[in-house]
Amino acid sequence: MGGRTTRQRKSVLSALAGCQDFVSAQELHALLVADAQSIGLTTVYRALRDLAAEGGVDVVRDEAGGRLYRRRPADGHRHYLICRACGSSRPVDSEVVEQWADRIAADTGFARVEHTVELTGLCTDCHTTEDREGVPPCRWEPEHQDSPDRARSCAS
Structure with a gap:
């Protein structure tokens, strides 16, 4: 780098x-x-x-x-599915997207084509919580900003 x-x-x-x-x-x-x-x-x-x-x-x-x-x-480069409620993410197979971008570049004659694909949804835990309570949990709740659990996806 x-x-x-x-x-x-x-x-x-x-x-x-x-x-x-x-x-x-x-x-x-x-x-x-x-x-x-x-x-x-x-x-x-x-x-x-x-x-x-x-x-x-x-x-x-x-x-x-x-x-x-x-x-x-x-x-290298990956695409992710990200939970809108808790922010958890997982890489997804995106070979078809890469092939599509390469084909578009070749068909148009463009060089160094870049792309952004963003997939969001509710993970299993948040979807289940939403079904039970009607509202998904919010990752950005202000009362939890200073809590050690705030950055639960990161090592402390």
Whole structure:
């Protein structure tokens, strides 16, 4: 991966490696600060922007249009199915999407074609909860923002 290897960038990469699911820059910053890392939110944003440009992280949008980040696996680009309620994610077989994008590029003569495919739904746990209570649990409930369970998908 290109770019300068700074202490802050290493910290961001390390924190991302501990996250199983997509996280926002703010959530990642909170994890770093909770781990006694001295790093500014702007620095986290800059590191994530650079990592995304280099292909080191996958980026998706949440329902409000904000960016969420996940470290890209060594075997490259993937697509994910993301739970709208709890934020859990799982990679999905997307070979047909890759073939379609390649065919469109070849048919049109375009080069370096990029694409974004975002699949969202409710995971089994959240779908079951919604059926029982009528409303899916919300990942972003303000009263839980400072709770250690807030970033349950990330290693502390």
